[in-house]
Amino acid sequence: MAHEFDLIRTFFQPLSQVATQDVGIGDDGAVLSCPPRQQLVVVTDTMVEGVHFPLETAPEDIGWKALAVNLSDLAAMAAKPAFFSLALSLPESKNHQAWLKAFSSGLRDLAEHHQVPLIGGDTTRSDRLTVTVTAHGWVPEGQALLRSGARPGDGLYVSGYIGDGALGLMVVNEALDAEAYAGALQKLNRPEPRVALGALLADLASSAIDVSDGLLADIAHLLEASQCGCELDVATVPYSQIMQGYLAQNAQAWALPLTGGDDYELCFTVPAEKEALLKERIQPLNLPITEIGRITAGTGVVLKNAPKGVQTLEHLGFQHF
Amino acid sequence: MAHEFDLIRTFFQPLSQVATQDVGIGDDGAVLSCPPRQQLVVVTDTMVEGVHFPLETAPEDIGWKALAVNLSDLAAMAAKPAFFSLALSLPESKNHQAWLKAFSSGLRDLAEHHQVPLIGGDTTRSDRLTVTVTAHGWVPEGQALLRSGARPGDGLYVSGYIGDGALGLMVVNEALDAEAYAGALQKLNRPEPRVALGALLADLASSAIDVSDGLLADIAHLLEASQCGCELDVATVPYSQIMQGYLAQNAQAWALPLTGGDDYELCFTVPAEKEALLKERIQPLNLPITEIGRITAGTGVVLKNAPKGVQTLEHLGFQHF
Numbered sequence: 001m002a003h004e005f006d007l008i009r010t011f012f013q014p015l016s017q018v019a020t021q022d023v024g025i026g027d028d029g030a031v032l033s034c035p036p037r038q039q040l041v042v043v044t045d046t047m048v049e050g051v052h053f054p055l056e057t058a059p060e061d062i063g064w065k066a067l068a069v070n071l072s073d074l075a076a077m078a079a080k081p082a083f084f085s086l087a088l089s090l091p092e093s094k095n096h097q098a099w100l101k102a103f104s105s106g107l108r109d110l111a112e113h114h115q116v117p118l119i120g121g122d123t124t125r126s127d128r129l130t131v132t133v134t135a136h137g138w139v140p141e142g143q144a145l146l147r148s149g150a151r152p153g154d155g156l157y158v159s160g161y162i163g164d165g166a167l168g169l170m171v172v173n174e175a176l177d178a179e180a181y182a183g184a185l186q187k188l189n190r191p192e193p194r195v196a197l198g199a200l201l202a203d204l205a206s207s208a209i210d211v212s213d214g215l216l217a218d219i220a221h222l223l224e225a226s227q228c229g230c231e232l233d234v235a236t237v238p239y240s241q242i243m244q245g246y247l248a249q250n251a252q253a254w255a256l257p258l259t260g261g262d263d264y265e266l267c268f269t270v271p272a273e274k275e276a277l278l279k280e281r282i283q284p285l286n287l288p289i290t291e292i293g294r295i296t297a298g299t300g301v302v303l304k305n306a307p308k309g310v311q312t313l314e315h316l317g318f319q320h321f
Numbered sequence: 322m323a324h325e326f327d328l329i330r331t332f333f334q335p336l337s338q339v340a341t342q343d344v345g346i347g348d349d350g351a352v353l354s355c356p357p358r359q360q361l362v363v364v365t366d367t368m369v370e371g372v373h374f375p376l377e378t379a380p381e382d383i384g385w386k387a388l389a390v391n392l393s394d395l396a397a398m399a400a401k402p403a404f405f406s407l408a409l410s411l412p413e414s415k416n417h418q419a420w421l422k423a424f425s426s427g428l429r430d431l432a433e434h435h436q437v438p439l440i441g442g443d444t445t446r447s448d449r450l451t452v453t454v455t456a457h458g459w460v461p462e463g464q465a466l467l468r469s470g471a472r473p474g475d476g477l478y479v480s481g482y483i484g485d486g487a488l489g490l491m492v493v494n495e496a497l498d499a500e501a502y503a504g505a506l507q508k509l510n511r512p513e514p515r516v517a518l519g520a521l522l523a524d525l526a527s528s529a530i531d532v533s534d535g536l537l538a539d540i541a542h543l544l545e546a547s548q549c550g551c552e553l554d555v556a557t558v559p560y561s562q563i564m565q566g567y568l569a570q571n572a573q574a575w576a577l578p579l580t581g582g583d584d585y586e587l588c589f590t591v592p593a594e595k596e597a598l599l600k601e602r603i604q605p606l607n608l609p610i611t612e613i614g615r616i617t618a619g620t621g622v623v624l625k626n627a628p629k630g631v632q633t634l635e636h637l638g639f640q641h642f
Contacts, residue, residue: 023467026546028397028531029364031465034355043350044455046408046443076349087367087408087453122367127449132408134365134455144352146344210349
């Protein structure tokens with residue numbers, strides 16, 4: 001294995017620009033100053049090759065995605081991304097300049113876009129590539145968006161388009177035409193965490209979650225935390241043109257976008273009296289925001305307008321949450 | 322695999338007691354309040370089975386050690402441990418109640434002792450057990466101990482006894498008499514992070530590092546960061562009775578405790594004018610603190626009283642730092 005300290009210096013040190021009163025990579029730990037009247041939000045996501053992304057994934061995309069899925073969690077809590085650490089367990093086959101250069105460049109693309117420095121971590125040997133990012137953000141005291149705040153009557157919204165990540169995964173696994181489905185592959189490999197939307201929702205939304213396990217699963221998590229139910233109008237779930245085209249030819253796959261993962265969109269609830277303000281505020285984001293249902297006093301998800309008379313998640317094979 | 326959410330609830334939720342205004346496990350991330358006029362210290366260490374600990378290691382000890390090595394890094398920066406996250410990549414063979422119960426109980430032993438809650442993380446499948454802990458601590462603004470503060474004339478000190486972890490590893494690898502070397506195995510598997518000492522050094526020491534890679538290697542890291550040299554009197558390095566007994570019978574192994582890892586003691590420098598105060602303050606700790614050398618204006622480590630005329634690290638096979 002190339003010497004750990006050399007790797008860190010060459011590829012990761014350039015990502016580590018912290019404020020002058022702070023300490024980044026190179027000591028036993030990092031030292032970070034805390035802005036006044038803010039709370040710290042901490043999120044951790046691990047990606048294992050072959051489990052969380054296909055073996056064929058380009059190193060640039062692994063680097064991007066490892067940070068993106070964490071920034072998506074921060075966005076769901078309305079936190080402003082601040083800094084992150086990286087634990088990289090690297091098989092011998094990837095421990096070379098070309099792989100590390102590509103991985104770190106994808107990571108840097110997203111880190112620089114959101115101005116989040118890498119503040120430390122650990123590099124180890126392993127049989128299987130495993131990337132754990134712990135990302136940190138700041139949120140004004142008491143303003144973190146939780147899963148537990150939804151109340152009956154709130155509107156249920158989702159950002160962007162749902163299902164393209166799952167479609168992208170199918171394109172890889174079933175070796176479909178990559179060019180025809182380029183948009184879905186882009187969504188799978190380079191998800192755009194909805195950081196600006198999350199910040200904007202802090203004083204508007206009553207609850208939020210990022211859609212990573214699949215829309216229906218994540219809605220179920222949110223409802224369980226909020227102890228509510230919802231009516232979800234399947235006909236209103238927003239699909240990209242590429243997904244619409246796929247479903248037009250594969251009607252039997254109608255549940256794929258609802259149950260597949262890797263969306264990294266935000267799903268959130270807004271009290272009725274704030275829904276007009278929401279529509280106003282989201283204009284500058286240039287991101288579709290779609291109302292897909294309404295919170296009820298019941299339990300679980302009641303599906304409206306689903307094919308074949310499907311009305312509950314149990315019909316789709318969901319077990320307990 | 323047992324359902325991730327069930328595992329988390331059963332074994333890890335009990336470790337997650339945070340303040341009432343904060344949010345622990347169960348949302349997209351944790352939300353933590355920041356004490357006024359403190360900086361945040363963040364450390365990350367990954368342990369891979371077969372690389373960072375022997376395959377035979379008991380799950381209780383893996384749990385303890387994964388947190389201990391991180392608290393040791395916090396101690397080296399004079400930070401008070403506050404909370405930690407856990408990324409656990411688990412092979413199928415360990416994904417059962419007995420293993421998880423044992424692992425989490427060892428983790429809990431140490432977490433409760435230092436009152437650090439588990440605030441989140443991720444559980445994934447993998448071929449090889451990989452445990453990444455990211456630990457967080459607080460330090461008064463500007464008081465973090467760095468590696469870079471040593472100055473010529475400072476005394477060089479080390480806590481506890483050196484080399485028992487390396488001896489413990491040899492006992493496992495060479496199947497020596499475990500009972501005769503129980504103390505060394507205890508040090509290997511259940512290191513005690515020097516948290517109280519670290520806090521006490523904040524306004525006394527000029528630099529510090531935790532001894533994890535081996536005493537000489539870590540001193541070299543400290544000297545490189547401080548751009549100094551040191552004279553190290555090998556005859557003064559403190560050894561436990563068990564190590565003294567081993568060296569009495571294996572004189573050729575004299576460099577083992579100096580180059581072996583897994584000590585998790587603190588190595589630090591103290592300006593001459595504060596050395597009397599140091600001796601006073603450490604009394605209540607009930608932990609041996611030994612002066613082993615002095616910082617010089619040179620570069621690298623000059624060894625005094627080493628066997629066979631060895632005077633530099635290069636003689637011991639060290640390459641660059």
